[in-house]
Amino acid sequence: MNLNVLVCGGAGYIGAHAARWLARAGHRVTVLDNLSTGHRQAVRWGDLVEADVRDAQALRRAFTAQRYDAVMHFCALSLVGESIARPYVYYDNNVGGTLTLLQAMREAGVERLVFSSTAAVFGEPRQPLIDEDHPTAPINPYGASKLMAERMLADAGQAYGLRSVALRYFNAAGATPSGEIGESHQPETHLIPNALRAAMGNGERLRLFGNDYPTPDGTCVRDYVHVDDLAAAHLAALEYLHDHPGAHRFNLGNGQGFSVLEVVEAVRQVSGRRGLSFDWEPRRAGDPPMLVAASARARQALGWSPRHTDLCEIVASAWRWHAQPRY
Numbered sequence: 001m002n003l004n005v006l007v008c009g010g011a012g013y014i015g016a017h018a019a020r021w022l023a024r025a026g027h028r029v030t031v032l033d034n035l036s037t038g039h040r041q042a043v044r045w046g047d048l049v050e051a052d053v054r055d056a057q058a059l060r061r062a063f064t065a066q067r068y069d070a071v072m073h074f075c076a077l078s079l080v081g082e083s084i085a086r087p088y089v090y091y092d093n094n095v096g097g098t099l100t101l102l103q104a105m106r107e108a109g110v111e112r113l114v115f116s117s118t119a120a121v122f123g124e125p126r127q128p129l130i131d132e133d134h135p136t137a138p139i140n141p142y143g144a145s146k147l148m149a150e151r152m153l154a155d156a157g158q159a160y161g162l163r164s165v166a167l168r169y170f171n172a173a174g175a176t177p178s179g180e181i182g183e184s185h186q187p188e189t190h191l192i193p194n195a196l197r198a199a200m201g202n203g204e205r206l207r208l209f210g211n212d213y214p215t216p217d218g219t220c221v222r223d224y225v226h227v228d229d230l231a232a233a234h235l236a237a238l239e240y241l242h243d244h245p246g247a248h249r250f251n252l253g254n255g256q257g258f259s260v261l262e263v264v265e266a267v268r269q270v271s272g273r274r275g276l277s278f279d280w281e282p283r284r285a286g287d288p289p290m291l292v293a294a295s296a297r298a299r300q301a302l303g304w305s306p307r308h309t310d311l312c313e314i315v316a317s318a319w320r321w322h323a324q325p326r327y
Helices: 013-024 056-065 080-085 087-108 141-160 191-200 227-240 260-271 296-302 311-323
Strands: 004-008 028-033 047-050 070-073 112-118 163-169 171-173 206-209 224-226 247-252 278-281
Touching: 004 013, 013 028, 013 070, 013 227, 028 056, 056 087, 070 087, 070 227, 080 087, 080 141, 087 112, 087 141, 112 141, 112 227, 141 163, 141 247, 163 227, 171 227, 171 311, 191 206, 191 260, 191 311, 206 260, 224 227, 224 311, 227 247, 227 296, 247 296, 260 311
Parallel strands: 004 028, 004 070, 028 047, 070 112, 112 163, 163 247, 171 224, 206 278
Antiparallel strands: none
């Protein structure tokens, strides 16, 4: 069944990849984005409505212009350090924006939502692999804002019959194999693109934050999941909502963790820049030592499993895009 889907934040990194997957599956896509961090050039699958999810009047106009069957919601500020320094901004955008969107959806009679959440809702891990039953205790305003949004989805399911899936993913990485879209943030805070830029000589010298964590090599361990795998999961979640009322949550990850130093070594191998060097900086506030997903529930319920699990393969796809970025 082909659906008409509004992709909020579809000009951003993960949202653009999701729009591409939706269009390839035969769904009709409209992107709503304020372009504050997204890119007009990334909107290649469907029309662009330039608007902010916090603007109730703009949302009303968008939902009045045409009938949507479902919404995917990627609009969020997502920098941990910035969220600590500017918490009000994060709550206004991530919580307030989600509430305004939910109210507009209810007014328009749209009852299905796939929500972009995060592993940051868990805080400090209490076990090697984090599943959906792991306690939620975020240690930064970014994670707290996403957890608040998840609570709104659960309450909306009970009160108004909203069907929703919150996808808690870990570290998105890579680029579409075709090279059409990739990761481009300003400022860029993610390790893989910063390491690639440093290897190319296009950015500042690489900085690594913290080498005294309780991990095998002293650096943070993260679960890197390919962005195309995340996009596929959003499509699977949309299909899941057809037969499953209520609010649902799934963790999405590669299933294995890679340390900061392992990522640097993968960049050296893929780029051929064996001399890539870096500077050590103190730990960043709000960074837990290890975050690795247990995705068994998503595999069982959504029929989803990551196809790109090799770190060098993930890095290589990003390297190809950064070598000739489109925007």
